[in-house]
Amino acid sequence: MKDYQIYVSxxxxxxxxxxxxxxxxxxxxxxxxxxxxxxIASFKASLVALFFMHLRQESRLVWGFAVFxxxxxxxxxxxxxxxTLFR
Amino acid sequence: MSEEKAAQSGxxxxxxxxxxxxxxxxxxxxxxxxxxYLFTTLFFFLLGGVFGMLIRLELLTPGPTFxxxxxxxxxxxxxxxxxxxxxxxxGIPSGLGNFLIPLMIGxxxxxxPRLNLASYWLFIMGIIVILxxxxxxxxxxxxxxxxxxxxxxxxVTVLSFGIFLVGMSSILTxxxxxxxxxxxxxxxxxxxxxxxxxxSMYATSIIQVVATPVIGMTFILLAMERLFGIGLFDxxxxxxxxxxxxxxxxxxxxxxxxxxLPAMGAISEIIPTFSRxxxxxxxxxxxxxxxxxxxxxxxxxxxMFVAGMSVYADVIFSILTFSVAIPTGVKVFNWIAxxxxxxxxxxxxxxxxxTFIFLFIVGGLTGPFLGSLATDVHLTDTYFVVAHFHYTxxxxxxxxxFAGLHYWFPKLxxxxxxxxxxKTAWAIIVVGFNITFFTMFITGMQGMPRRFAExxxxxxxxxxxxxxxxxxxxxGILVMFYNYVRCMFRGAPAPADPWRGKTLEWTVxxxxxxxxxxxxxxxTGWPYSYGGKGDGDA
Amino acid sequence: MPDEGxxxxxxxxxxxxxxxxxxxxxxxxxxxxVLLFGGLFLxxxxxRIKYPELFHRDHLELNRTLGTVxxxxxxxxxxxxxxxxxxxxNGKADxxxxxxxxxxxxxxxxxxxxxxxxxEDFAHGIYPGTDVFFSLYFMMxxxxxxxxxxxxxxxxxxxxxxxxxxxxxxxxxxxxxxxxYWHFVDLVWIYLYPMFYLIG
Ligand code: HEM
Ligand SMILES: [Cu+2]
Numbered sequence: 001m002k003d004y005q006i007y008v009s010x011x012x013x014x015x016x017x018x019x020x021x022x023x024x025x026x027x028x029x030x031x032x033x034x035x036x037x038x039x040i041a042s043f044k045a046s047l048v049a050l051f052f053m054h055l056r057q058e059s060r061l062v063w064g065f066a067v068f069x070x071x072x073x074x075x076x077x078x079x080x081x082x083x084t085l086f087r
Numbered sequence: 088m089s090e091e092k093a094a095q096s097g098x099x100x101x102x103x104x105x106x107x108x109x110x111x112x113x114x115x116x117x118x119x120x121x122x123x124y125l126f127t128t129l130f131f132f133l134l135g136g137v138f139g140m141l142i143r144l145e146l147l148t149p150g151p152t153f154x155x156x157x158x159x160x161x162x163x164x165x166x167x168x169x170x171x172x173x174x175x176x177x178g179i180p181s182g183l184g185n186f187l188i189p190l191m192i193g194x195x196x197x198x199x200p201r202l203n204l205a206s207y208w209l210f211i212m213g214i215i216v217i218l219x220x221x222x223x224x225x226x227x228x229x230x231x232x233x234x235x236x237x238x239x240x241x242x243v244t245v246l247s248f249g250i251f252l253v254g255m256s257s258i259l260t261x262x263x264x265x266x267x268x269x270x271x272x273x274x275x276x277x278x279x280x281x282x283x284x285x286x287s288m289y290a291t292s293i294i295q296v297v298a299t300p301v302i303g304m305t306f307i308l309l310a311m312e313r314l315f316g317i318g319l320f321d322x323x324x325x326x327x328x329x330x331x332x333x334x335x336x337x338x339x340x341x342x343x344x345x346x347x348l349p350a351m352g353a354i355s356e357i358i359p360t361f362s363r364x365x366x367x368x369x370x371x372x373x374x375x376x377x378x379x380x381x382x383x384x385x386x387x388x389x390x391m392f393v394a395g396m397s398v399y400a401d402v403i404f405s406i407l408t409f410s411v412a413i414p415t416g417v418k419v420f421n422w423i424a425x426x427x428x429x430x431x432x433x434x435x436x437x438x439x440x441x442t443f444i445f446l447f448i449v450g451g452l453t454g455p456f457l458g459s460l461a462t463d464v465h466l467t468d469t470y471f472v473v474a475h476f477h478y479t480x481x482x483x484x485x486x487x488x489f490a491g492l493h494y495w496f497p498k499l500x501x502x503x504x505x506x507x508x509x510k511t512a513w514a515i516i517v518v519g520f521n522i523t524f525f526t527m528f529i530t531g532m533q534g535m536p537r538r539f540a541e542x543x544x545x546x547x548x549x550x551x552x553x554x555x556x557x558x559x560x561x562x563g564i565l566v567m568f569y570n571y572v573r574c575m576f577r578g579a580p581a582p583a584d585p586w587r588g589k590t591l592e593w594t595v596x597x598x599x600x601x602x603x604x605x606x607x608x609x610x611t612g613w614p615y616s617y618g619g620k621g622d623g624d625a
Numbered sequence: 626m627p628d629e630g631x632x633x634x635x636x637x638x639x640x641x642x643x644x645x646x647x648x649x650x651x652x653x654x655x656x657x658x659v660l661l662f663g664g665l666f667l668x669x670x671x672x673r674i675k676y677p678e679l680f681h682r683d684h685l686e687l688n689r690t691l692g693t694v695x696x697x698x699x700x701x702x703x704x705x706x707x708x709x710x711x712x713x714x715n716g717k718a719d720x721x722x723x724x725x726x727x728x729x730x731x732x733x734x735x736x737x738x739x740x741x742x743x744x745e746d747f748a749h750g751i752y753p754g755t756d757v758f759f760s761l762y763f764m765m766x767x768x769x770x771x772x773x774x775x776x777x778x779x780x781x782x783x784x785x786x787x788x789x790x791x792x793x794x795x796x797x798x799x800x801x802x803x804x805x806y807w808h809f810v811d812l813v814w815i816y817l818y819p820m821f822y823l824i825g
Binding site: 003004007008010011014015018021022025033034037038040041044045048049051052053054058061062065066068069070072073076077080081084085 | 648649652653655656657659660663664666667670671674675689693696697700701703704706707708711804805808809811812815816818819822823824
Binding site for chain 3: 198199258262263265266269270296297298299300301303304305307308311315316317318319324325326327330333334
């Protein structure tokens with residue numbers, strides 16, 4: 001039963017965060033809008049990964065393979081921006 | 088089959104025992120799948136070689152002689168894309184890698200045998216789709232740059248789909264190998280007791296898994312551009328044509344290490360065996376494989392120096408490019424140090440391995456000229472580049488593959504190669520190769536641009552020399568293949584360990600039985616103990 | 626890693642090792658998915674920085690409410706998958722079947738809403754190719770939707786297998802792997818939702 005409870009709390013948290021980010025988007029915060037939305041999204045994504053996908057209980061090896069692609073992804077983004085931002 | 092029995096009744100048939108096409112098409116045996124990959128990819132090597140020869144034929148004369156300009160464009164595109172996507176990328180990893188990885192780590196098969204077979208058939212499906220694109224042959228060069236590739240009448244969309252499938256196959260193979268190496272090593276085989284070939288295959292697989300999806304998306308976007316005009320690469324619609332190049336090279340630079348790392352792995356096995364010395368600097372070679380794989384992701388911009396990138400990006404990528412030279416140099420020095428004072432025997436695998444080192448040094452040392460901004464502006468898109476990458480890819484990877492094929496031929500087929508034709512072929516290939524491609528450094532420096540069917544008269548001498556060299560090279564390759572085919576059926580039966588190698592694949596009969604090992608071996612030391620100093624763990 | 630190798634003879638001989646291997650495999654696969662979508666994220670970053678006004682103007686054209694509803698739908702489907710996995714780990718195959726049905730329905734709802742949104746876009750003359758923003762929107766939502774569709778097909782297959790009693794407390798690997806994949810698809814949407822509907 002305990003497992004179900006965790007899932008339900010995570011689910012509830014995700015719903016609340018969705019509502020928050022949805023409502024905040026109607027308030028004009030200038031650049032901060034994007035920042036808030038992405039921070040909330042990342043928080044939600046971490047919840048999904050840690051609890052629903054059980055990353056919390058996984059070995060270091062799995063963690064490695066979960067994080068490594070993100071490193072590579074940031075590489076391609078920053079490398080390309082180093083061109084397009086300053087062209 | 089036990090070894091005595093094999094000795095009595097000629098070569099045992101091992102995993103080759105079962106006959107009929109079904110036993111191949113549905114096989115889950117990593118060895119058979121590896122062999123199927125080898126046949127498929129070598130077929131495309133020969134076919135791509137034919138196109139290479141036709142290119143050289145046309146370039147005998149300055150004007151258009153045998154083919155129209157359009158046909159020439161199609162031919163070098165065929166040549167380049169077949170060699171890259173259908174031969175060299177899948178060749179060593181999926182071919183030799185499949186055959187050797189489980190044998191070398193003491194496993195009965197890869198982690199996911201069914202996935203392994205699926206990725207072979209995905210590869211074949213991709214090839215079939217690519218064949219359909221021949222209705223309107225590609226004329227973009229193997230790099231498919233937009234905006235031209237978005238406009239040409241050639242079947243870019245079909246081809247994109249085909250290459251996407253081939254890429255998926257490559258991803259699944261890489262994934263399979265990573266899990267295999269992590270999970271299925273025999274008892275006692277710690278990371279630092281793994282053969283160096285395994286290290287390099289591990290690094291290769293990592294690149295395959297993280298770089299290939301990017302090219303997959305590139306081809307999806309290219310196809311969508313043609314189908315719906317999404318405009319992401321089209322300046323008229325606010326898109327950015329250079330973005331395509333970023334996408335393309337983010338995959339295609341790391342992938343040159345998919346080509347070269349497995350060859351380096353093969354060389355790291357062959358050099359100690361034929362020097363009868365423990366490999367020098369085991370750890371350095373092992374870790375440099377990983378370092379190369381990682382550094383390979385940092386330098387893709389060096390293909391875009393003259394494309395109009397920002398100056399910042401130019402400088403950053405130029406500096407970073409030099410960082411890959413370090414781990415590569417580490418490997419070369421360690422191989423040479425292994426040779427030092429070894430008791431070297433010049434059997435055919437060793438000849439090819441030494442050739443690899445030599446030609447790869449030439450290819451490698453010409454790289455920095457292209458990585459430095461100032462010289463690259465002069466040399467880019469000339470035959471200097473063509474020479475550079477043929478020295479690394481053909482002089483490097485292909486020689487590494489040949490070395491590997493000669494070395495593991497007895498294990499693959501259960502028969503020995505004839506040494507005499509092997510060495511003759513080797514000599515012809517080395518001479519032909521250098522005549523063909525060294526000349527290109529010079530014509531390139533004189534300014535001859537690549538990818539043109541026609542050229543000014545002043546370059547003719549160089550081109551004729553190159554073409555003659557190419558004919559010699561092709562002849563050598565034919566001799567070598569003749570030797571392969573003949574010895575596959577006629578060769579003398581091979582003992583389990585003809586070269587006195589120390590890795591696990593030599594402990595089982597040649598060819599190995601279906602499940603590889605009767606009992607899974609227990610590993611107690613590293614695989615390069617040839618007595619004397621340096622024995623034991625690294 | 627204090628990994629001395631030699632876990633067992635073969636993957637097939639040891640169910641635990643096979644399970645571990647499959648899990649490692651699916652995570653590596655998800656890594657490739659990250660980089661597949663990664664190309665699109667990169668394109669988004671480049672153009673969003675280049676054309677902030679365009680992105681702002683265009684994103685107002687999308688239906689924010691429907692986007693939010695779809696986010697909620699996917700989050701709920703994640704819950705039902707997770708519940709199904711817990712159920713089968715405890716040997717409750719019937720609960721698994723129910724939760725698979727719920728997930729299938731939610732996934733289908735997601736696609737139906739998407740279909741509705743897109744028809745509306747087309748009716749307003751918005752197509753892939755209209756401009757960079759909408760091209761990215763259709764590409765990313767399209768590739769994501771394709772992943773949802775694949776997930777649903779696998780889920781339907783799982784349902785059939787579950788009906789045949791293939792899964793139990795001892796063996797539920799395919800269910801778990803599909804679950805991890807499904808959560809990942811959810812996770813991608815969690816980013817797409819703000820990127821297109823909220824901050825444009
Ligand atoms: C049989 C020996 C070979 C010959 C005679 C040969 C010849 C050539 C020539 C003359 C070109 C330049 C065409 C032009 O720019 O107009 C070329 C391009 C190329 N070759 Fe080779 N080659 C050979 C083998 C290989 C091998 C083994 C590989 C790779 C594994 C390879 C990969 C390529 C690639 C990628 C291009 C660039 C194609 C393009 O510009 O799109 N070649 N080859
Ligand atoms: Cu490069």
